[in-house]
Amino acid sequence: MHWVSPMVHAGFAVEHWPLIQIEAASFGDGLEQAIGQWTRWRAVFFVSPQAVLYFFKHARGALDLQQTRCWATGAGTREALLGQGVAAELIDTPNLNSGIWDSEHLWLEVQDQVRAHDQVLIVRGGELSGAPLAQGAEDDSADSASEPSVTLKDRTGVGREYLAEQLRSRGAQVSWAVAYFRGVPQWSSAQVALARQALCDGSVWILTSSQAVRNLQDLLGNDVASWSQGRAIATHDRIAQALRRAGFGVVRESRPDIESLLGSLESMQ
Numbered sequence: 579m580h581w582v583s584p585m586v587h588a589g590f591a592v593e594h595w596p597l598i599q600i601e602a603a604s605f606g607d608g609l610e611q612a613i614g615q616w617t618r619w620r621a622v623f624f625v626s627p628q629a630v631l632y633f634f635k636h637a638r639g640a641l642d643l644q645q646t647r648c649w650a651t652g653a654g655t656r657e658a659l660l661g662q663g664v665a666a667e668l669i670d671t672p673n674l675n676s677g678i679w680d681s682e683h684l685w686l687e688v689q690d691q692v693r694a695h696d697q698v699l700i701v702r703g704g705e706l707s708g709a710p711l712a713q714g715a716e717d718d719s720a721d722s723a724s725e726p727s728v729t730l731k732d733r734t735g736v737g738r739e740y741l742a743e744q745l746r747s748r749g750a751q752v753s754w755a756v757a758y759f760r761g762v763p764q765w766s767s768a769q770v771a772l773a774r775q776a777l778c779d780g781s782v783w784i785l786t787s788s789q790a791v792r793n794l795q796d797l798l799g800n801d802v803a804s805w806s807q808g809r810a811i812a813t814h815d816r817i818a819q820a821l822r823r824a825g826f827g828v829v830r831e832s833r834p835d836i837e838s839l840l841g842s843l844e845s846m847q
Contacts, residue, residue, distance in 0.1 A: 580654070581784075584836045590843060595773065597790035597797075599763040601706060602632050603756050612699055612755035613637045616646060620696035620750070621670070621688065623649040625738060629701040630658035632757040643668070649688055652679050653834065679834055680814060681741040694749030700738060702754065706761030762793045770797060778804035782846050783826075784839065786813045791820040811842050 585592045603609060613636060616622075624630045630650075634641070643663055649670045650656045659669050670691075672683035692698070742752045765773070773794070776783070785791055805825030812818035813834040821829045832842040 581836050588840055596763060597793045599761050600628055601759045603758050605636050609636055609755050616641045618697055619646050619699045621647040621649055622699045624655050625702040627654045627658040629757050630655060633701050634662045649684060651681055651684050685741055685744050692748045692750050696750040698745050698750055699753050699755060701757050704756040704759045706759045762796050765797050774798055778807040782843060783810040785810055785817050788817045788820040791824055795824055
């Protein structure tokens with residue numbers, strides 16, 4: 579997490595607890611087709627930094643990065659694309675001044691690019707358990723398929739499906755590729771005990787994924803009496819809603835940049 583070092587430098591004691599386990603998808607026919615037809619895509623929408631990492635890992639340098647546009651809803655995904663050699667002028671993101679990085683704001687920036695019969699690929703993650711994500715999972719989309727596919731009809735993940743619907747309304751064709759799988763990490767009893775303590779000792783949780791909130795509930799259990807004492811910062815309204823449903827007593831929203839997060843942390847001291 580690239581925010582840890584600046585937070586430590588600002589004087590905060592930081593514990594980084596990954597709440598999503600990531601595993602690479604197998605290089606099946608669907609993913610191979612998506613990579614092999616790279617120049618066919620009018621644009622490729624990467625839903626997360628992990629989508630970039632594992633897609634390019636499977637591609638093994640075989641992509642022509644001179645033409646195909648890459649779409650991203652987050653600063654981390656944009657940085658991941660730059661790190662893979664994609665030119666900045668080929669990367670589209672929501673307007674930085676909007677302060678909201680999601681598919682709805684991305685569409686405002688890219689809608690004029692799309693023409694009828696354009697083909698757009700969405701690269702995302704799947705579930706290790708094979709279970710679909712709950713509605714509202716903007717930060718990353720998945721479905722029940724166990725193997726990657728570029729023709730899968732995904733009806734989960736509000737942001738992804740919103741963007742897909744907008745594309746179809748313009749006459750574009752939408753395909754999907756699963757580059758990685760994710761699930762609930764394995765925590766030791768000591769980690770669980772520390773996390774339960776952090777719910778009631780005044781610690782501030784920073785959550786950047788609604789699935790991370792659900793995974794935290796799975797790890798700690800819904801019988802934890804101290805959820806109402808929990809304090810958290812969410813980097814998107816949908817994450818904030820998930821935190822409130824989980825029972826966190828104090829939830830604040832922040833723009834997903836280090837300056838805003840530090841300001842929110844300072845205000846919660």
